[in-house]
Amino acid sequence: MDRMIRTLWKQWDSDSPKEKKIVIGVIAGSYLSYRAGKLLHHYYKKYENNQKIRRKQEECRESKEKLEEFLMEKKSLRTISREAVQRIVSLPFNDLQTELQSGKITAVEVLHAYQIKALEVDKLTNCITEVIWEAEEIALSRDLNANKKGPLHGIPISLKESYMIPGYDCTAGLAFYLDKPAEQENVLVQVLKQAGAVPFVRTNIPQGMMTYECSNPIHGITGNPHDPNRIPGGSSGGEAALIAGGGSILGFGSDIGGSLRIPAHMCGCCSLKPTVGRLSDKGQNDFGTGQTLVNATPGPMAAEVDTLVSCMKCLLVPKMFHLDPAVSPVLFRNEIYEEKRKLNIGFYVDDGSLKSNPACQRAVLEVKAMLESQGHTLIPFEPVDISKMTELFIKATFADGGYSFVDILSTDQVDPTISNTIMAFKMPKWLYKMVVMVGRLLTKDHMMTVFGNSFLGVKSITEYWDLALEIEEYKTEFLKKWRDNKLDAMICPGFAYTAIPHGTVQYLTSGVTYTILYNLLNYPAGTLKVTNVKQQDIDNFKDYPSNTYTEKLVKENCKDSVGLPVGVQFVGLPYQEELKLTLQVMDRLIRPFWKPDEDRNRSAKILCGVVAAVYISNQGKTKLSKAQLEEHLKGKEISTNTIKRILSLSFKELQAELQSGKLSAVDVLNVYQIKALEVDKRTNCITELVQDSEERAKQLDSDRKKGPLYGIPVSIKETYTMPGYPCTGGMMFHFDEK
């Protein structure tokens, strides 16, 4: 080889003119310098990030120490005694609120009590990332302006690290975001502050916030307050650990795959994942927000459900709608929350993928029995194709095949809790596929293939669009099943299993099907701790399957779990957050606010319910053709004056005459049909007639109840779906789809 190179070089040396050698030399030199520069830059960035991480760790440690010192000084001044701390942090939310409102205790006292308790919980769990220094000043100003008390006056609140606060880094556990302090304040924080709240600490998250463990190279590992060797769940794991440990009364997290609910279930508190769009997500560092098929949503976490309710009342206010006009301006609907009717509630303990463990099953069955004893009807439910749902969720949230993760972590320390996944993302595709195949054979778990293949993401924009369509179809199918069962709400396991030891999550991803389902569907879901693992649950593992590696891991990791908290999920249809879950009596669960819409083309259906004439296309293949309708209308001998008069009425006048009974729905329908056919002759604007419009109009005339659009004829674009009519968008391809 060496001889061959030397011979080639000699030949080239003697044959090539000097200029050629110079050019090639320059090109090769430039290329090598470019590569060397890149390598140097890469290692410099790595070094720089390591330095930044170290500095941040130091800063955070010091901030906690300083706070401790400050509180000790305060204690020596006897501003707050140990007993007072204990009393304040034991007050239920409503009592704390009352005492703050009445002035029995001050905002500063409450803040100090919670700071002391939070630092205590942090020592056990490492749940706090940073102290919010402005808290003292805010609490003081609350006390000074005690004549202007908002509903959250003086209530200390904790925030997941991803909530932006001016001056604070918002890293999501990634070094990339270090030394880039936020400029804007998170919208929810602004609203909460206006209501009187005092943000006081920030809490830990997993690196990149896309797993349910809670560890990152900057802030370290957070433990579960019930057993620090176990995970608190994630990604809002710091919040749950702090709240369940008693160090915060109200906290805020976020959820794209279960991050509000999994930690509440594993630590034993409660949380609410609202419908996306109900609460503003402005000012969140949700790494990967370019992906919009499944969106993350912020939400509250607390020890008690009443706190969640009070919090939602404080957030669903004009201030939030003003700060973020993209949020649907739906205020808290107390009338729904107070409603007492009996509900139809679906339930399941096994979603058809990984069976939930005995404790999680018992939790659901106990809630079911409780609800039945209160007169609600519980209906067994089987969720629609969970393998498909998982494929859709993972493909959507990792549509880039993990590229953005690999990219952002290229010069970062990769946390061991996600290192296998990152390594897999980096593999050549052929090798990755082989690993998935071998993994499937070894684990005997078909979900291994589902997750594995879906992590490859999509290959093209067309595939991404198809994915979007498939998600919509899945949602439609799920809603149909929900409707067929006439459900108001659903209860199901909080997760597939209880808190597992640190480091096991990468081998146990399958549990997430219990939570990701409601992110894909965008249904609001709350989680509430209802019981603790008992010895009988461990004994019942004898009936739990052991066919797959995953099932064996569940057994293995849950065998010493007596005493751990177990939660249940409560699910409603979109925008039905006004649920009341009481910890003491699990009575009224989810209060539906309105008769929810059939599907996303609801406007068409609502209108058709009120209307008469709807025109859509099937290219002349209607039973009643335009010519036949013309004949039919001629037979009615409607006078030209009547036609003229009705057509000349403004919308309001027409509405008034229909409401007063001066005109009937049929009168108006027929006149508009005549006019529409006339316009169609000139413009060919009508694609199809709605066959039963006259019957509908007659029906409306005989009904005594008149809706606001009673009798108003409406025309509908061809693309709005209506049962029995093709909806082609002008393409033959869709012609047979009715």
Ligand SMILES: CCCCCC/C=C\CCCCCCCC(=O)NCCO
């Ligand atoms: C590179 C990251 C590790 C990937 C492990 C993937 C395992 C399961 C996928 C879904 C897990 C979802 C967990 C919850 C994430 C969440 O809700 N985050 C909130 C963001 O605001």
